[in-house]
Every structure is written in structure tokens, then in C-alpha cells.
Amino acid sequence: MQMVILYIDIRVAFPLTNKILKPKEEVILFGKNIITNYVDIYILVFCKFTRMFHTPDYYHNISKRLSEVLDDIGVNENIVVKRRRAFLLEETICTITHRADGRQMTVYNLGSQSEGTTTGGLQSDADTLFCLDNISVIQDWSEWSPGKSNLLMIQNETTPPGYCLLQLLTRDAPLPVTHETDNIFVKDTHGRILFKNTVIDAIMQEGCQRQGPSAASAAKPYVLASDIVIAYPYKSWPQSSRAWLDQQETNIWPTAEMKRYAKTTNCFVVGVGSRASENADFEWRLSTSLVERCLMFNLNITQIKCYTLMKMILKTYINVENLDNGTCISSYMCKTVLFHCIASKPASVWKECNILNCLSFCIFTLNNCILNEHCPHFIVHENNLMAGKFSAEVKQQLLERMLNLIPFDGIFPFGIQIDNLGERLQIKLNMMNEVHYDIQQSEEYTMSITSGLLKLITPSDLAIRMIKDENIETLLQKVIYLTRHYIDGDMLEKTACRLLVPPLFTSIGSLIASKNIQNNNTVSPQAFTWIEAGMDSDVASGRLKLASIMYRVGNAEITVLILSRIEEQYNIEVTEPVCRCYDFNTPYFKRGFGRLSSQYGAEALKYTVALCVRFxxxxxxxxxxxxxYELFRSTREDLLHRSIYDNWMDWAVVDSLPYLYFLQYKTYGKLQRPEEQQQALNKLIWAIETERNLAHKETELNLLGQCMEQENRPVDALKCYMLSLRHRKRNNAAKIHICRCLAKQTHKDLPT
Structure with missing residues (x-):
């Protein structure tokens, strides 16, 4: 039996632990290591880990090829920057829109999608935080603000680290409220009126489920799952968090500059209590999400790739089965482990040629956290993210799964099927000659990602929310608000305003024109001025509104000219129909659109996107x-089957390309140009049959059906209406058309 003596310096090997081994402690292992308890696992894991300090030559080669694979699937500097710009712009658009509507809130896009630490195969959630700025969380009575809802933060020996209680104060004086309200503001044993975090359940939207502090909606085909968090800002950092800001450390990460930025950054409370607490319904978690976003935005590409790989490992090897009715190790824990590892290792280590060693250190540190059931929050160190997260049985299972990864001989990446990473790596290493047919090329991946990002910042649905008032005076006030915001805002705010204003202009002009037509069947110069000012929002929708107005006042010649101009600009191979009325998305993107989206940002929208035409x-x-007819699509019964997201069903909405051909058909008919009219009808049929990204196909089929009736083809018309109902069974004007068409035919067949 062979005796092995290891001299272990705990300060180097275990940056997070505080037990089991001491510096320079002598550990004796006899023969083969038989796992009998956690201490044995701990020692065995370290024995395997120490071998990794002698890096095999092939490690650098695999690391480089692995880094290239991640480049190919969108984890590269170019895509990371594009992701961040798109999500920052989208959150700015949302914030400006809400504030223009009088809602005092700030929107933040957080998590992997906005950080650029995800891939298509990981299918990361879209995380959005809504900060309600009209509520102020204070830590001292001197911070009380008149006229606002003030909540006093309470932290004492009864609240777990990283959590607090919120006491309701009066609006007109810095005094506590004394009466309870709706089981949300409830009196505790000390007589204080506390704000319960169960308010999140009370305001939960349809189709969402409570997950921690968030309202989570499940993924749908081609639509990512989303997490929405309601948060309240607090004015100054709590003492538990401030210790991190004031900490003088010898390492260089986070840098002094990053900490200075952190001091100016908002922090929040979010509605969730500690799992280990008996008072969880009254507790609110302190959130430093924006500080963490700052840290993530300051990672280098190797660190970003390392975190992405950790999530792939988690999904492939650790959370492959539900443990104890839920996922035990979260991506947030992996992020926290990464932060600790970056803070404990010099920057020179984090290179792409060393990515396997970096990853092995992160995995080993995560294993250490599981072993000790201790993963300290990076900023509030006293907050243990693993407290009460898993049972002893689950812990044993997790350690056994982690143990399979610890040798880190470079083989584990070959088993990752997410984004075909394993196969891609084998191809890079010349271990495979044949390329599997479903492996996307790097260019395809880039186009797919960037086309989705360009659609993300299309503000059509947000702009229309500002128009729903149906009051021209109110809309003019919003135009003034956006103008001032553009003048005083930063670059993101200026870009957001440039995107929001044109659809607003067009709608104001259309509202004025509608009143003009009602009064005297003409359109005033004022209406034309507004419409023309907003026509460049995209390729077609603004001009189609103008064409529609000219058609209604009987100016067919002008209508034809406008439509011809639109058709010239609408490049079928490039122009992408985009709908933001509801969760409509497709896996299909046009290569021409993809190429332009990969080369340009928001400025490409007006040349490449065709929004829905909305009235x-x-x-x-x-x-x-x-x-x-589309304005009257819903029966009383249909209304019962509508959600809060279905307000667009009160409008007449149609995709740009079919509407272009429909207007051509009607206009050429008025001008008695039958040959061109038939060409337009054929184009309308072709567009409905071949354009895969039409979001309102039921409406286009209803328009086609009415064209068929005009052509005296009632059977074909009924087929169109029936097809329309297949696309949308309820809230569909096709029911009206079927009844009307059948009544017309019956009346025609009746004896005179």
C-alpha cells in the first residue's frame, strides 16, 4: 500500500473555503482513494486538480480551437458588442415610451441576452427589470421625500444577509402608516405596517408564473422565455453592500474606476424572501443588478467565453435531470463563481489559448462551493446563495456529477451537443471529415443573431402605445416631450427618439386626414405635412398610409404613383416584414436582410424593414x-378569449407587402386598367402563399377573399375565408365575410 503526502496551501487552492483544511496541513492518502464522505471527495478532487497545474501540450491547441468554435456560434467580440448595443437601445426606447405616457419607470434589460453571454442553443431567458421610480426606498428618516410613496428599509438581526423588510410611511409627513391594506400592507408583531412581497402575485399578468422575484412566461415556438421583475430603487447603498465598495484590496479587479461607477449606480429591492427564512413573505432581496452588469460589461472575451461554457456544462452535465423538483445550480451561481475566480487570478491568465485551464479553475471553485454549501454573493459576501438550496441527498448527487468533470483532460467539450459544440470542435481538430448537415456555418449564425437584434429595436409597438390616446393634442404633447428628450439626451436617447418619432408623425397626420375626409372628403396641407415627416420610418408602412388616404379621397393617379414608388423600394430579397403586435416570430430570415443587419445597426431599419400598416x-x-371590417373582428364571445396583449385586435392591421398589392388591385380597377389589375391580384396571391414572415395572414386572406368576390369567384372567396379561420379561429372578421358571402349567394339564387 503506497502512502502519498500532499502539502496544500489553502490560500492558493481554495479562495472561497473557510474550513476542512488549513495552510500547509499534511494529508495522507492510502492506496486507491475510496470515497466515504465529503472530506474524501474534497481531497480526491484536489488531487486531480493539482495535476492540471502541469498543463499538457494539447491543452493550448484544444483551447484555441474551442475558442474558434465559440466565435463561430456568436460568442465573439463583434456579436457581443452588437447584442449590448441593441438591448441597451431597446431598454431606452421602452423607458422613453413609458415616461411619455406618464408612467414613472425605468426599464433595464439584464441577463445573458443583453450581456452577450449566450448562444442560440442555450435559449437563455430575456430578463427585464421594471424599476418603479415613483416609489422611494429609504434607509434613514432624513431621506424621506414628500408626495412620493416612501418605504423604510429595515435590516436587523432577524433579516438574513442581503434581505430587508419594508415599512410603509405616509406621503405628507415622515411618519409610519398605522392601518393595514388589502393583505399587502400588513401589521407585524411590532405594530409596523410592512409591505409584503406577495404583491407580485397580485399583479401577475396572464400566462406568467412566479419564479423567485420574477413573473416568468414559458418559451413558445421561436419565442424565448422571459422573466419580468418589478423593482423599487433605494437612494443610498446599505451598509452591507457598501463594505464591498470601500474594501481596499490588493487585486486589480474590480478596478477602482469600476467601483467609482458602482457608487453612482442604482440599487433595488425585489420581491422575494430567503428560502431559509420563516418570514419570507415580508422580505425583499437587495439587488445590485446594474453593478453586476457593469462587471460583466468589463469582462474580456475569454472570460465571457468561459462563463458561456460554464452554462453549457451546467445544462449538459449537472442539471440534466431535475434534482429535488428543481434546478439546484443556477447560472447566477456560475456568474458569481466567475467573479470570484477573476478577482483571485491575475489578468494574464485569462487568454483564449488558456481557456481550458480558466474553465477548470471555475469548475473546481464551483465544486468547492457545493461541497461547503457556501457560495458568497460577490458584493454582499454575507449572503450565501446556496443557503437552503439543496438537501444532503441532492448535494451528494451534485458532487458525484461534478467529480466526473474535475479531471479536466480536455475531453468533456466533445460531449456538449448545444449548438453542436462537440461536433464543431472535432471538425476544428480534424477528428471528423464529414460535416453534419444541420451544423450552421459561422456566417449563417451571425446573420441569424443580428437579424433578430435589428428586429428587437423596431419600435412600432411602442410608438403605437403613445398613439392609443386617439387625441391629437395629447399626441402633440408627446412629440414635444420626445423633441426635448432628443435635444438633452445622450446618444442612446437620441437614437431612440429618432426611431419613435416618425410613426408618431404619420399617425398624427392620418388622424387629421380622417377628420378632413369625414368633413369634406379632402385632406388638408397640415395632414400631408405630418404624414410626409414620418414616411421614412421604414420601407413601406408610412407611404402605404399616404397611398391609402389618397385612394379614399378618389385620387387614383397619385395613388398609383405612390404605390409604384413603394414597390421599387421594396426589395423582396432584402426587405423583412416585422410585426410587434404580438409574440410573432419565425426561424426564417432573408439572407439579404441578414447580411445588412450584420453590417449595420439601427440606421438600417428604414432601408430593410417593412412594418405592419396600422389604423x-x-x-x-x-x-x-x-x-x-378588421376594426369589428371580435364578437362578445371573442372578447372573452382575448388577453391584455390583444389590444391590437381593435385596430385594422395588415402586413405591408400584401397591402401594397391589394391597393394596386383596387386602384387599377378604379382606373379601368384590367391587365395591371390582374397582375396585382396575382402578386397578392403570390405574396400570401410565399412570404413566410406575414404576421397577419388571416387579414390578408380576408382581403383576397373580397377581391375574389369582386372577380365573381364566390367559391374561391369562401376558400380564402376558411383558410383565414385556420390561421386565427377567434377574433377574425372572416366570420362576417362568410355570412355576408353566403347571404349574397342565397339572395341571388332566390326566385324573383
Whole structure:
């Protein structure tokens, strides 16, 4: 039996532990290591880990090829920057829109999607935090603000680290409220009126489920799952968090500059209690999400790749089965482990040629956290992220799974099927000659990601929210608000305003034109001025509104000219129909659109995107008779089957390309140009059959059906209406058309 003596310096090997081994402690292992308890696992793991300090030559080669694979699937500096710019712009658009509507809130896009630490195969959630700025969380009575909802933060020996209680104060004086309200503001044993975090359940939207502090909606085909968190800001950092800011450390990460930025950054409380607490319904967790986003935005590409790989490992090897009815190790724990590892290792270590060693250190540190059931929050160190997270049985299972990874001989990446990473790596290493047919090339991956990002910042649905007031005076006030914001704002705010303003201009002009047509069947110069100012929002929708107005006032020649101009600009191979009315998305993207989206940012929208054409009820006089039916699509029974997201069903909405051909068909008919009219009809049929990204196909089929009726083809018309109902069974004007068409045919067949 052979005796092995190891001299272990705990300060080097275990940056997070505080037990089991001491510096320079002598550990004796006899023969083969038989695992009998956690201490044995701990020692065995370290024995395997020490071998990694002698890096095999092939490690550098695998690291480089692995880094290239991650480049190919979108984890590269170019895509990371594009992701961050797109999500920062989108959150700015959302914030400006809400504030223009009078809602005092700030929107933040957080998590992997906005950080650039994800891939298509990981299918990371879209995490959004809504900060309600009209509520102030204070830590001292001197911070009380008149006229606002003030909540006093309480932290004492009864609240777990990283959590607090919130006491409700009066609006007109810095005094505590004394009466309870709706089981949300409830009196505790000390007589204080405390704010319960169960308020999140009370305001949960349809289709969402409570997960920690968030309202989570499940993923749908081609639509990512989302987590929405309601948060309240607090004015100054709590003492437990401030210790991190003031800490003088010898390492160089986080840098002094990053900490200076952190001091100016908002922190929040979010509605979730500690799992280990008996008072969880009254507790609110302190959130330093924006500081963590700052840290993530300051990672180098190797650290970003390392974190992405950790999540792939988690999904492939650790959380492959639900343990104890839930996922035990979260990606947030992996992020926290990464922060600790970066803080404990010199920057020179984090290179792409060393990615396997970096990853092995992170995995080993995570294993150490599981072993000790201790993963300290990076900023609030007293907050243990693993407290109460798993049972002893689950812990044993996790350690056994981790143990399979610890040797880190470079083989584990070959087993990762997410984004075909294992196969891609084998191809890079010339271990495979044949390329599997479903492996996307790097260019395809880039185009797919960037086209989705360009669609993300299309503000059509947000702009329309500002128009729903149906009051021109109110809309003019919003234009003034956006103008001031553009003048005083930063670059993101200026870009957001440039995207929001044109659809607003077009709608104001259309509302004025509708009143003009109702009064005297003409359109005032004022209406034209507004419409023309907003026509460049995209390739087609603004100009189609103008064409629709000209058609309604009977100016067919001008209508034809406008439509011809739109058709010239609408490049079928490049222009992408984009709908933001509801969660409509497809896996298909046009290569021409993809190429341009990979080369340009928000400035490409006006040349590459065709938004839906939308008419609100007050714009009815600008809408052709055939499209007006869509304003009355819902029966009383249909209304019962609508959600809060279905407000667009009160409008007449149609995709740009089919509407272009429909207007051509109607206009050429008025001009008695039958040959061109038939060409337009054929184009309308072709567009409905071949354009895969039409979001309102049921409406286009209803328009086509009415064209068929005009062509005296009632059977084909009924087929169109029936197809329309297949696309949308409820809230569909096709029911009206079927009844009307059948009544017309019955009346025709009746004996005179």
C-alpha cells in the first residue's frame, strides 16, 4: 500500500473555503482513494486538480480551437458588442415610451441576452427589470421625500444577509402608516405596517408564473422565455453592500474606476424572501443588478467565453435531470463563481489559448462551493446563495456529477451537443471529415443573431402605445416631450427618439386626414405635412398610409404613383416584414436582410424593414372599405378569449407587402386598367402563399377573399375565408365575410 503526502496551501487552492483544511496541513492518502464522505471527495478532487497545474501540450491547441468554435456560434467580440448595443437601445426606447405616457419607470434589460453571454442553443431567458421610480426606498428618516410613496428599509438581526423588510410611511409627513391594506400592507408583531412581497402575485399578468422575484412566461415556438421583475430603487447603498465598495484590496479587479461607477449606480429591492427564512413573505432581496452588469460589461472575451461554457456544462452535465423538483445550480451561481475566480487570478491568465485551464479553475471553485454549501454573493459576501438550496441527498448527487468533470483532460467539450459544440470542435481538430448537415456555418449564425437584434429595436409597438390616446393634442404633447428628450439626451436617447418619432408623425397626420375626409372628403396641407415627416420610418408602412388616404379621397393617379414608388423600394430579397403586435416570430430570415443587419445597426431599419400598416378606429376614414371590417373582428364571445396583449385586435392591421398589392388591385380597377389589375391580384396571391414572415395572414386572406368576390369567384372567396379561420379561429372578421358571402349567394339564387 503506497502512502502519498500532499502539502496544500489553502490560500492558493481554495479562495472561497473557510474550513476542512488549513495552510500547509499534511494529508495522507492510502492506496486507491475510496470515497466515504465529503472530506474524501474534497481531497480526491484536489488531487486531480493539482495535476492540471502541469498543463499538457494539447491543452493550448484544444483551447484555441474551442475558442474558434465559440466565435463561430456568436460568442465573439463583434456579436457581443452588437447584442449590448441593441438591448441597451431597446431598454431606452421602452423607458422613453413609458415616461411619455406618464408612467414613472425605468426599464433595464439584464441577463445573458443583453450581456452577450449566450448562444442560440442555450435559449437563455430575456430578463427585464421594471424599476418603479415613483416609489422611494429609504434607509434613514432624513431621506424621506414628500408626495412620493416612501418605504423604510429595515435590516436587523432577524433579516438574513442581503434581505430587508419594508415599512410603509405616509406621503405628507415622515411618519409610519398605522392601518393595514388589502393583505399587502400588513401589521407585524411590532405594530409596523410592512409591505409584503406577495404583491407580485397580485399583479401577475396572464400566462406568467412566479419564479423567485420574477413573473416568468414559458418559451413558445421561436419565442424565448422571459422573466419580468418589478423593482423599487433605494437612494443610498446599505451598509452591507457598501463594505464591498470601500474594501481596499490588493487585486486589480474590480478596478477602482469600476467601483467609482458602482457608487453612482442604482440599487433595488425585489420581491422575494430567503428560502431559509420563516418570514419570507415580508422580505425583499437587495439587488445590485446594474453593478453586476457593469462587471460583466468589463469582462474580456475569454472570460465571457468561459462563463458561456460554464452554462453549457451546467445544462449538459449537472442539471440534466431535475434534482429535488428543481434546478439546484443556477447560472447566477456560475456568474458569481466567475467573479470570484477573476478577482483571485491575475489578468494574464485569462487568454483564449488558456481557456481550458480558466474553465477548470471555475469548475473546481464551483465544486468547492457545493461541497461547503457556501457560495458568497460577490458584493454582499454575507449572503450565501446556496443557503437552503439543496438537501444532503441532492448535494451528494451534485458532487458525484461534478467529480466526473474535475479531471479536466480536455475531453468533456466533445460531449456538449448545444449548438453542436462537440461536433464543431472535432471538425476544428480534424477528428471528423464529414460535416453534419444541420451544423450552421459561422456566417449563417451571425446573420441569424443580428437579424433578430435589428428586429428587437423596431419600435412600432411602442410608438403605437403613445398613439392609443386617439387625441391629437395629447399626441402633440408627446412629440414635444420626445423633441426635448432628443435635444438633452445622450446618444442612446437620441437614437431612440429618432426611431419613435416618425410613426408618431404619420399617425398624427392620418388622424387629421380622417377628420378632413369625414368633413369634406379632402385632406388638408397640415395632414400631408405630418404624414410626409414620418414616411421614412421604414420601407413601406408610412407611404402605404399616404397611398391609402389618397385612394379614399378618389385620387387614383397619385395613388398609383405612390404605390409604384413603394414597390421599387421594396426589395423582396432584402426587405423583412416585422410585426410587434404580438409574440410573432419565425426561424426564417432573408439572407439579404441578414447580411445588412450584420453590417449595420439601427440606421438600417428604414432601408430593410417593412412594418405592419396600422389604423386605429379614429382613422377609419383613411381605410378602404374592405379593411374596415378588421376594426369589428371580435364578437362578445371573442372578447372573452382575448388577453391584455390583444389590444391590437381593435385596430385594422395588415402586413405591408400584401397591402401594397391589394391597393394596386383596387386602384387599377378604379382606373379601368384590367391587365395591371390582374397582375396585382396575382402578386397578392403570390405574396400570401410565399412570404413566410406575414404576421397577419388571416387579414390578408380576408382581403383576397373580397377581391375574389369582386372577380365573381364566390367559391374561391369562401376558400380564402376558411383558410383565414385556420390561421386565427377567434377574433377574425372572416366570420362576417362568410355570412355576408353566403347571404349574397342565397339572395341571388332566390326566385324573383
Amino acid at each position: 386605429l378606429p379614429p382613422e377609419i376614414n383613411c381605410v378602404p372599405h374592405e379593411l374596415q
